[in-house]
Amino acid sequence: MSLFWNLDHLYPEYEVRDMNNGYRYLDLAYMPPSAKGCIEIHDYRTHARDIETGRFKDLCMKQALLVLDDWVFLPIAYLSIRDDPGVCKQLTLAFVGKFLSTAVPSEQNWAEAETLRFARRMMRPFAPRELSAHLRLSERHTRELLHNLVSKKWLVVASGDKRYRTYKLV
Numbered sequence: 001m002s003l004f005w006n007l008d009h010l011y012p013e014y015e016v017r018d019m020n021n022g023y024r025y026l027d028l029a030y031m032p033p034s035a036k037g038c039i040e041i042h043d044y045r046t047h048a049r050d051i052e053t054g055r056f057k058d059l060c061m062k063q064a065l066l067v068l069d070d071w072v073f074l075p076i077a078y079l080s081i082r083d084d085p086g087v088c089k090q091l092t093l094a095f096v097g098k099f100l101s102t103a104v105p106s107e108q109n110w111a112e113a114e115t116l117r118f119a120r121r122m123m124r125p126f127a128p129r130e131l132s133a134h135l136r137l138s139e140r141h142t143r144e145l146l147h148n149l150v151s152k153k154w155l156v157v158a159s160g161d162k163r164y165r166t167y168k169l170v
Contacts, residue, residue, distance in 0.1 A: 125158035125166035
């Protein structure tokens, strides 16, 4: 089983344009709805020991410009992956957790806010029955809650035409 049960929202060697209209390539882009995260794996030879000053300045500029464009960075040394994989796993879990625990609008009631948190943690379409068990509410009440969130455009129907079977974040 993978670390997060799936690789949704994860893109290797992802190309972006920075604020100077230049192209940059990210080792791993993690982009759940409404967020931008980047995991950069730094090799000692190409990022420290054998690097030229111009390349070093460019790497720093890359990160600075992307951070200004609201990217969240997690740099990991390749040597850490090799020597301390457990620590890297914890760092990656904490990194993903930053995106899953984002704030919700203050006008939401507790059930709406917790439903959006639940949807972020699931990272896949979920059924009303799953949410009902999580919220400890009846399925009827849960379906009303879900329909309300769809009408507010915070969730969308992922499957089902006449009877909605699963929901997901917009």
